[in-house]
Amino acid sequence: MDALVDFGHVRVLIDYDTGRVRCVLPARPGPTTAPAASWGSTEHPAGLTRPPGAWSPLAAAALFLVLAVKRAGPRRTAMRRVLRIVRAAHSVTVRPAGTRQAASAVGAVRRAAWSSPDRTACLEESAAAVLLLALRRRSVVWHHGVAPDPVRLHAWIATHDGAPVAEPASTRACTTALTIGAAP
DSSP states (O other), X not given: OEEEEXXXXXXXXXXXXXXXXXXXXXXXXXXXXXXXOEESOTTOGGGTSOXXXXXXXXXXXXXXXXXXXXXXXXXXXXXXXXXHHHHHHHHTOOEEOOHHHHHHHHHHHHHHHTTOSSOOOHHHHHHHHHHHHHTTTEEOEEEEEEETTTTEEEEEEXXXXXXXXXXXXXXXXXXXXXXXXXXX
């Protein structure tokens, strides 16, 4: 499955089977080198301050599962495997999560991520939050998007009314390329 996001000055092609991202400049005079896309946003709050609250074994287990699934095969298909577990988790939900429940799940995953020896950024956090909520049969909408200038990719969860959960204002600059989890 592929997605194309066209910002006019650059087109971003995302291959969700392989996780490969290409930035293509439109045909016109000027620079011919397309920018590289960044996986994970530097302004994301997860790595800046330790989230408050108690450590959650379930959040740690959800994060561990995402990291294990991501590493459980060839690197070129890691994105596909993460998307499969997000879809599978959503398939067992019966009711939408409330804003407080969703924010609590994101916070718990971020606390667990502070102890993770592996890369833990928005993709891993958002997938783990979906899993954690699915354990309670609650659903959220998972988004993957792209923001321009510089081109950066970002994954986040939102409540079913569309409100991003525990996200910085910069998330609003993202154009959604893939959504998983329409209202149950």
